[in-house]
Amino acid sequence: MTDSFLSRRQFLQGTAVTSAALWTPNSATARTANNLTNETEIGVSKWDLDTPVLCVDLDNFEQNVKTMQDTVTSNGIDCRPHAKTHKCPTIARLQIANGALGICTAKVSESEIMFEHGVEQILQTTANVTPTKIKRAMNLRRQCSSFVQATYTEQNARMLSEAAAALGIVADVVVDIDPGGHRTGITAGQPALALAQLVDSLPNLNFQGILCYDGGAQHVSGFEARRTRAIEGMSQAAETYAVMTRAGLNMKIFSGGGTGTYNMDHETPGFTDVQSGSYIFMDTSYRSIGSRDNNEIYTDFAPSLTIVTTVLTSQYEGRATTDAGAKSCTINRPWPSVVGETGMSYTSGSDEFGTIRYENPSRTYQTGETLELVVSHCDPVVNLYDRIYATRNDQVEAIWPIAARGKNQ
Numbered sequence: 545m546t547d548s549f550l551s552r553r554q555f556l557q558g559t560a561v562t563s564a565a566l567w568t569p570n571s572a573t574a575r576t577a578n579n580l581t582n583e584t585e586i587g588v589s590k591w592d593l594d595t596p597v598l599c600v601d602l603d604n605f606e607q608n609v610k611t612m613q614d615t616v617t618s619n620g621i622d623c624r625p626h627a628k629t630h631k632c633p634t635i636a637r638l639q640i641a642n643g644a645l646g647i648c649t650a651k652v653s654e655s656e657i658m659f660e661h662g663v664e665q666i667l668q669t670t671a672n673v674t675p676t677k678i679k680r681a682m683n684l685r686r687q688c689s690s691f692v693q694a695t696y697t698e699q700n701a702r703m704l705s706e707a708a709a710a711l712g713i714v715a716d717v718v719v720d721i722d723p724g725g726h727r728t729g730i731t732a733g734q735p736a737l738a739l740a741q742l743v744d745s746l747p748n749l750n751f752q753g754i755l756c757y758d759g760g761a762q763h764v765s766g767f768e769a770r771r772t773r774a775i776e777g778m779s780q781a782a783e784t785y786a787v788m789t790r791a792g793l794n795m796k797i798f799s800g801g802g803t804g805t806y807n808m809d810h811e812t813p814g815f816t817d818v819q820s821g822s823y824i825f826m827d828t829s830y831r832s833i834g835s836r837d838n839n840e841i842y843t844d845f846a847p848s849l850t851i852v853t854t855v856l857t858s859q860y861e862g863r864a865t866t867d868a869g870a871k872s873c874t875i876n877r878p879w880p881s882v883v884g885e886t887g888m889s890y891t892s893g894s895d896e897f898g899t900i901r902y903e904n905p906s907r908t909y910q911t912g913e914t915l916e917l918v919v920s921h922c923d924p925v926v927n928l929y930d931r932i933y934a935t936r937n938d939q940v941e942a943i944w945p946i947a948a949r950g951k952n953q
């Protein structure tokens with residue numbers, strides 16, 4: 545597996561480019577941009593890094609990428625991983641280098657950052673609805689010919705076409721279909737067909753197909769229950785896909801699905817690519833949904849993303865306090881879990897402090913000791929950090945700037 549990944553030199557080159565773009569010194573005496581990525585940390589043990597620190601275990605991460613890619617390939621579809629999970633152009637490039645069609649993004653700012661850092665195959669799954677965002681998206685499309693964006697209302701489609709016309713371009717668009725959860729998307733069937741035909745007819749838009757993301761299916765516990773829900777949740781979009789095909793529309797894209805349904809989505813007729821995000825890292829939220837062969841734990845993908853934290857207080861009975869609270873772990877549930885230990889729980893509800901409570905602990909911690917946590921929900925955790933330390937056998941092999949961190953517009 546390692547051979548097919550970018551070499552360490554390539555990782556480091558990527559690091560240097562992105563860090564320079566991340567931070568601009570404002571005086572001659574300021575730190576140089578290179579200091580943001582401290583290359584003296586390459587080769588050191590992750591246990592010697594200052595904490596709290598976000599780490600990715602490369603062996604697990606690479607295996608996760610391979611499992612996803614091998615599975616979708618053997619099922620006759622593609623993957624187009626969601627970059628909202630990692631916000632890291634280095635990871636996006638790795639995913640593409642290992643067979644992904646391209647990436648998805650959630651926000652126009654994320655799309656811009658990915659493009660600035662050399663990622664060109666971008667499908668933005670959230671529609672841009674305001675004139676400001678539409679203008680940004682069209683500016684991006686002018687430079688990035690493979691940028692595709694979503695729409696789900698007639699008014700929005702017309703705004704997109706006008707904005708594209710103002711820049712003298714024809715923009716690629718997919719219609720987002722609501723699987724029934726009413727978060728985003730147009731109703732399947734006739735409303736979706738009418739919108740697709742409108743997009744197809746507008747002079748400055750190029751209709752490319754459909755999206756349908758059923759978030760409610762992803763975390764259903766138990767493989768068969770999840771599979772039933774996934775197929776049912778996508779059935780109306782599949783029928784709409786068939787109707788659009790019969791109407792002669794260009795159905796190049798039928799994208800959706802995620803980490804929970806990646807090995808079921810190919811059963812939806814016409815489906816082209818899985819937008820899974822969390823599979824590269826995993827988290828405590830996904831760990832409990834169960835796999836085909838294991839009802840309790842989702843074993844398809846290994847947890848790779850961890851936070852190393854230091855114990856600050858250990859003198860009180862039954863508990864210890866760490867330096868990783870809500871600002872390092874979020875307050876998402878389920879809470880983080882302590883790697884390799886049992887009989888203790890971890891909470892990160894307090895801004896600056898994490899709390900370990902001992903019930904029947906496999907060990908206890910002293911002040912100054914470090915421990916490692918599997919993250920709660922990976923996407924918002926990543927958004928709290930400037931960089932990810934990529935480690936192998938606990939040694940830092942690369943430092944990946946999270947260049948789109950905080951890019952939430």
Ligand SMILES: Cc1ncc(COP(=O)(O)O)c(C=O)c1O
Binds near residue numbers: 802
């Ligand atoms: C539109 C869309 N596609 C894909 C995903 C990826 O999901 P997951 O991280 O469960 O793989 C999400 C996550 O919320 C999403 O909103």
